[in-house]
Amino acid sequence: MTRTHLSWPDTAYEAIKGDLTVAAAYLTPAGGAVVTSVSPVGLADRAANEVSFTTSLGFPKKLERILHNPRVSLAYHTRAHGFAAHSHYVLAQGRASVDLQPSAQRLAELMHASEPFLGRTKRGRVWDWLLREYHQDRVFIDVGLERIVTWPDLSAHGPSTVTGPSWPQHPAGQRPPKNGTTPRVPVSQLARQIAALPHRLLAYQGADGHPVILPVAVTGHDETGLRLTAPPELLAPGGRRAGFLAHAFRPQCVGVSMRTVTGWLTVKDGETVYAPHTSAGMAAPPSKTVMTVANGLLAKQGLRRAQRNGTTARLRDLAAQGPAHGSERHPDGT
Template structure:
């Protein structure tokens, strides 16, 4: 596979953004989009980007192992290290791999790389023990780039520049789910909570199997679902799709996140999104409380994964 190259203007986005939207494919042919911190991980010589996660939050790793085609959407300059005047919306699509049992040298490199983005890690007898599942069980996910799509602005309007493989043909509508396409959770609450947050992304499966990710604006709700405004060029018709609305503060302290999977019907730039599932969290804007919560969730997730044998499957 030829190594994909990209210009400095795009590289500044990949290096500078504090957070990115990770999209991966579900077994039913839909997509999930969640926020990750890429901490500037990229290699222009090898044509790769990356991000980290924890084995304690290993559900996404299981999905990625099953279907390694992923996308990373660099969608906001907020609190990052890059130039805020660079307003490109950049989507990187590629094939992901990871080592579920990284050595200590790799973990040390991740820690050093993350410090300039997230601040110095907490150290000491209590924190080393409490955050062991969160820090020690970090996993580096590397994405071999297939394609980079860069729009001139964060609304993903205008003509994008494409580096790597050409964009595929527009995907046809998908077969509706057996349980129907209508909302299965409260659309009014979903719309209200998503509209409160500044960053909102939609993800769906392209015709070549990679996730597409675009920014959307949240409107009103009805019995049919949540009204979304999507950029021109989004695949028309109906399909499974994932929705992420989130906010964050410097060093990723003080997070809010709302996630859905569901069904979207697109007509031009207007669409109706019927949410089928919901999840989310609000993290306190206090680093100590945030680390206590991260440690608890990672430890619980890791213990559950070990009990169910999922760690052996990942390895």
Template sequence: MPVTWSDDVDEVIRDDLTSGFAYVTPAGGAVVAAVAPFGLRDREQGTVGFTTSLGFGRKLERIKAEPRVALAFHAREHGVGDCTSRRYVLVQGDATFDPSPDRDLLDALGERSAPYVGAPRRGRFWDRWLSAYYTDRVLVTVAVTRVTAWPDLRITGEPEVYGAPLPDADAAPQKPPKKGTGPRVDAVKTGQRARKLPHVLLAYREADGYPTVVPVDVNSASHEGVRLRVPAGVPQGGRRAGLLAHAYRPQLVGLESRQNTGWIEVTGTEAVYAPHTQGGFTAPPNKTVLLLANGFMARRGLAKARKEGRTQALGR
């Protein structure tokens, strides 16, 4: 039977402008990135969804190889409707996508996104410039395995669980990477940048193989790593983990994202995060400039994906 969830949880999924999307890496770690789900969900079928572009990143390749994913609804600002819930909602499930959606579906997705990010920009120039961003978008559908809803955004208190029960045991510590666990990029800058942003999320793989996403606080940073305060229940010891710090404005016009993969050592509710890779961007609070940048990045990313044969591997 499909997994379903309560009305108040559905309100969060329907109204939130952003969520943290996590997927598992081949090495057993996790990556977390911000996506805009636009309220895509079907309680009767037990699915949630979001869109992405073929030109942005390697999300689709990763979920094709390992479909277990998670979506964390962790922030209420700038959403639609009148949702005042303080719930933190984590959706875990198995993702699928059609790399070649038909035009009717893309048009429907454009209409659905309008209340969240405004109507799509149209015209001869914009239709051409944003072709990689709009027409090469892909709908990712997650068949829900479990929904966990905490009563507050800091995930304290007893959660409600819909679907599969939570794992009986914590994930065991992982074997350290061959190159060592210490920072490979500037940990001080990583911590300073993350601390300035309102939302910081940590992702790692749970004992049942699904990624999970939790909110964390940045305490300080040094050459040894970024010191975090993590929620109770985060598994102890060392493991691969992803970190996302981000901020956004209404309709996503003006946003910043800082993304890392690395190694975390957890002791109680204190942790040291050693960043191994980094990425990120800052988009100005100007819609025209933002759309020009989106078009450029999507076109460049799509061209690179085609050159490297990655779109063919996805069936496009």
């Protein structure tokens, strides 16, 4: 696949190389978007026009969806505990490839790159055994960038600067799901779960098929959903599937808390309502040692499960086949 070459703005490059935690969005077969947080530890090659992040075989659905539809986006939305100094909001959109079997050299380079962000890697016979799968069975997602958009403020207010193809018009509204658009999880419970999570983002499929990730504020809720605000010119009017992320983290990503939600977004008559349909969360203890042990054990468990249920072989087959024809489906999911 021939990749576009972009001349990255310096502000984008600083955020890409320096942000500790980034929001990543990928698309679902029905035309929705899922947005989650990742720690890319500065993995980027400006000359090659590529940014990267890693995941594990313990999250096969994410990998399957990216292999089916490689359009992904990354939002550099907070400077907290990172190295970039400015306050620009950066949205990077592109197409991903998945490296399911990275070389030993690449894995070693990842460990070296991660230490400024995540701290020194624990060493010793017990730690090496515990963290073997966590360090050695990583999956790289490499994103060839096609568009970079920057705003002068982390709230994405103000004039934007677009590098690459011009920003498309708003997408048309989508067909409602068969099971309806009303909330399927208790809204009041979700509001309590995200109350202490300061970083909130919304993602949906844009008119050109790339995910759009926007910073949002939650201003209230009732039985119909969460009330959201965002820069009005960036919210597509009408109804559509959308993903929502709320998260928090401390230095070196200790004490990570995250809640990922899918649901239905309605923008009408100056009001933005998000009806949640699914909700999943995690919270890591604010202890580096406890978190490291948990990461090691979860990686071992995830790899064994992937080998036992055939996930590894299935993902390799998907990677060999290339993106499915379904990746070109219309944004309404048809």
